[in-house]
Amino acid sequence: MTTPYVQVQGLAKTYGNVRAVDGVDLSLDEGRTAAIIGSSGCGKSTFLRCLNLLESPTSGTMRIGSHTLRYEGDELVDGKSDSLLYRKQMAMVFQSFELFPHMTALRNVSLAPIVVNGTERQRAEAEAIALLDMMGLKDKADQRPGQLSGGQAQRVAIARALAMNPRVLLFDEATSALDPELVGEVLEVMKGLAREGRTMLVVTHELAFAREAADEVFFFDQGRVAESGPPEELFTNPKTERLAAFLQRYQHSAPR
Amino acid sequence: MNYAFDWSVVLRPEAWLNAIGVTLAYGIATTLAGLVIGLLLGLILISGFRAGRWAVNVFIGIFRCTPALIQIVWFYYAFPMVLSVNMPAWLAAGCGLTFYMAAFSAEIFRGGIESIERGQWYASRSLCLPYWKTMYYVILPQTFRRMTAPIVNQSIIQFKNTSLLSVVSVHDIMYTANGITAATYRPLEVFTFAALLYIVLIWPLATIAVRFERAMNQKNTI
Numbered sequence: 097m098t099t100p101y102v103q104v105q106g107l108a109k110t111y112g113n114v115r116a117v118d119g120v121d122l123s124l125d126e127g128r129t130a131a132i133i134g135s136s137g138c139g140k141s142t143f144l145r146c147l148n149l150l151e152s153p154t155s156g157t158m159r160i161g162s163h164t165l166r167y168e169g170d171e172l173v174d175g176k177s178d179s180l181l182y183r184k185q186m187a188m189v190f191q192s193f194e195l196f197p198h199m200t201a202l203r204n205v206s207l208a209p210i211v212v213n214g215t216e217r218q219r220a221e222a223e224a225i226a227l228l229d230m231m232g233l234k235d236k237a238d239q240r241p242g243q244l245s246g247g248q249a250q251r252v253a254i255a256r257a258l259a260m261n262p263r264v265l266l267f268d269e270a271t272s273a274l275d276p277e278l279v280g281e282v283l284e285v286m287k288g289l290a291r292e293g294r295t296m297l298v299v300t301h302e303l304a305f306a307r308e309a310a311d312e313v314f315f316f317d318q319g320r321v322a323e324s325g326p327p328e329e330l331f332t333n334p335k336t337e338r339l340a341a342f343l344q345r346y347q348h349s350a351p352r
Numbered sequence: 353m354n355y356a357f358d359w360s361v362v363l364r365p366e367a368w369l370n371a372i373g374v375t376l377a378y379g380i381a382t383t384l385a386g387l388v389i390g391l392l393l394g395l396i397l398i399s400g401f402r403a404g405r406w407a408v409n410v411f412i413g414i415f416r417c418t419p420a421l422i423q424i425v426w427f428y429y430a431f432p433m434v435l436s437v438n439m440p441a442w443l444a445a446g447c448g449l450t451f452y453m454a455a456f457s458a459e460i461f462r463g464g465i466e467s468i469e470r471g472q473w474y475a476s477r478s479l480c481l482p483y484w485k486t487m488y489y490v491i492l493p494q495t496f497r498r499m500t501a502p503i504v505n506q507s508i509i510q511f512k513n514t515s516l517l518s519v520v521s522v523h524d525i526m527y528t529a530n531g532i533t534a535a536t537y538r539p540l541e542v543f544t545f546a547a548l549l550y551i552v553l554i555w556p557l558a559t560i561a562v563r564f565e566r567a568m569n570q571k572n573t574i
Contacts, residue, residue, distance in 0.1 A: 150474050184480055194475035198493050207489060208479035260479060 101126035101295055102264060107156030108319075109139075109146050116142040118319030120156070124297065124312065126263075129290040131306035131327070132299045134316035135342060140299045141191075143316070144268050147297070148188050149179065160185040160264060187257035191269040193249045195241040201228060201252045202237040205259045213260070220259075227255040231285060247278035251285055265289065267298040303346055307331055315339045361536040362545040371528035372549065378524065379511040379553075382446050386453020386510065387503070393454060394461030395487070408458065415455035421516050423448035428520040445520050453510045460506065464499035465491055497568045504561040511554050525549050 100123035109117040117139045124130045132140045146153040153167040157174075163182035166174035175182065195204050205224035209215040215223075228234050231251040241249050250270060257265060267286065271279045283305050290296055290309045300306060306313050307327045315323040315330065317338045323330060334340040362368075393411065396404040415423065427448035432439040468491050476486035496503075518527035529546035533539045 145474075148478055150477055180480065183478075186478075188475075188478040190471060190475060192471055194469075194471040196472065196475070196490055196494075198497065208481060211485050211489060212480045256479070 098125065100124055101161060102297070103157075103159045104147065105157045107143065107146060107158060108154045109142055109151060110154045115319050117146060117153075120316075120319070120321055122314060122321060122324075124295065126295050127293040128311040129294070129296040129298060129309055130312045130314060131310035132297060132314045132316060133301070133303065133306055133342075134322075135345075138316040139319035140316040141268055144188070144266050144297065144299050148186055148266055149183050150188075158182075184260070185262060186264045186266055187260050187262035188266040188268060189250070189253050189257050189270045192273050193241065193246075193253045195249055195253055195256070197241050200238050200240055201233065201244070201255075204241070204252055205256045208256070209259050224255070224259055227258050228252070231255050245278060246274045247281045250274065250282045254282075254285055254289075263295060265294055265296045267296065267300065269299055269301065271300070271302060303331070303343075315342070317342075355540070357541060358538060359541055359545075361532065361538040361541055364532060367528050367532070368525075368549070371523060371525045372553070374522060375511075375514050375524040376553065378446060378449070378514045378517060378522065382449040382514070383453055383507045383510045385446075385450045387457050387507075389450065389454035390457030391461050393458035394465060397458060397462040398465050411451075412455045412458055415451050416459075420449065420452050420513050421519065423452055424516050424520060427451075441520075442522070445517050445522050449510065449513060449517070452513070453506065456506050457503065460499055460502045461495065464495040467498060468494050497565075500561060500565040500568065504558060504565075507561075508554055508558055511557070512550065515550075 102122070102124040104120055104122045107117055107120040107122075108115065120139075120143055122130070132143070134140050142151060145151040147158060149165075152170065152172070154170050155167050157164065157166045159165075160182055163178045163185060164175050165172060165179055165182055172179065195201075196207070199207065202221060202224050205227055206217070206220040209220040209223065210217055225234065225237060228237055231254060233248060233251055233255070236244060236248060236252070241252070244252065254270075270286070271282050274282060279302070283302060286296075286298065286305070287309045298306070298310065310327050313324065313327045313330045314321050315334075315336075315338075317336075323334065323336050323339050330339065331343065334343060393408045396408050399405070424445065425448075428441070428444045431447060432444055472490055472494070473486065476490050481489070514522075514524055515526035517524055518530060521527065525546050529542050533542045536542065
């Protein structure tokens with residue numbers, strides 16, 4: 097068996113007395129898509145933010161590729177010199193897009209390659225145009241985020257993430273802030289990326305997406321992975337009562 | 353009112369032109385210098401540098417809570433004594449006003465930077481932008497746009513406050529008006545004319561700034 101590309105062991109994040117993430121173990125092979133599901137407040141978004149170092153974990157070990165970070169007592173104890181390279185392995189897509197509102201779509205996508213990687217401006221912009229084209233947004237390159245629909249904005253955000261050539265893509269409830277009729281266009285893009293063989297971790301409420309596009313599903317409950325496995329198995333035959341109850345609640349709310 | 357106006361007393365083009373130049377020079381220089389220092393202080397205020405934050409807070413407290421007039425007089429007469437240096441008078445006169453502007457604009461910048469959504473920081477960090485690049489490319493441009501109105505407001509106040517410099521013999525509009533009044537005993541005409549000069553100088557500044565702000569807002573509707 098190969099070693100997984102993403103490996104998390106005993107990850108915990110506490111805020112004061114609240115254990116938002118409480119000992120998560122998770123691993124994912126290269127080229128595979130993991131869906132992370134669970135009710136609000138189960139720690140799935142916090143987990144993703146910890147993985148991307150947007151929050152500093154309280155304790156635990158996270159490895160992506162050959163870069164390993166170990167946290168203990170709210171401090172990074174191992175891998176300090178590696179943390180930038182570690183983060184560069186990933187790019188994140190956010191629930192509320194978080195595009196830079198004062199920049200055009202093109203600038204949003206090309207900024208980080210230019211100022212972080214030192215890519216020549218002309219090349220970075222050509223690559224950005226190609227990515228926007230891939231998202232079906234070539235004609236929106238000169239528009240600002242305020243002039244785009246939610247679905248278009250989120251696709252620009254996906255292009256922005258791809259522009260950094262990440263090995264792992266993180267999606268933090270990428271469709272939750274969208275109008276229902278715009279969810280589909282973003283999910284289609286995400287499915288396409290999964291089919292391409294991208295390594296993806298997708299925090300989502302879209303169970304249909306998890307079932308169709310994910311290779312592996314992790315059900316979070318109270319800051320832990322309560323159950324994980326291939327989607328068919330989890331959705332048709334939940335082993336824990338919590339997952340069964342969760343699935344039932346979702347089937348009653350309108351499925352898309 | 354039984355008063356015979358004599359507007360001929362204000363017909364002193366060289367004196368006024370010189371005064372307008374001095375007022376504009378002090379207005380622009382102390383506003384810009386104050387904004388730059390204020391931005392630096394604002395950046396310290398939101399930094400993790402504790403001693404720096406404390407020092408800046410003391411600075412702001414002192415300069416916001418004392419009258420601008422006292423600051424001008426103090427910097428003009430006392431500051432060179434304290435440092436026992438020979439400061440040129442024009443510089444000493446401008447120091448008080450500059451720091452006054454810096455103290456108020458530091459708070460404007462701090463509030464502006466803190467008003468930018470956390471998500472913008474998250475997105476930048478996720479893209480591996482270092483702190484200062486995030487500040488330069490992402491946070492500050494949005495801060496400037498959002499803070500245009502209070503910055504313009506403070507700049508207008510600053511421009512008018514240059515009239516206080518007349519007490520330390522800076523030959524600005526106010527000083528010139530005082531001088532002409534003393535020579536002609538015609539305060540009504542002279543000070544009315546001086547007031548008009550301030551309006552003519554400041555009004556266009558304010559209008560341009562408002563237009564600029566509107567244009568920016570239209571570009572950025574979210």
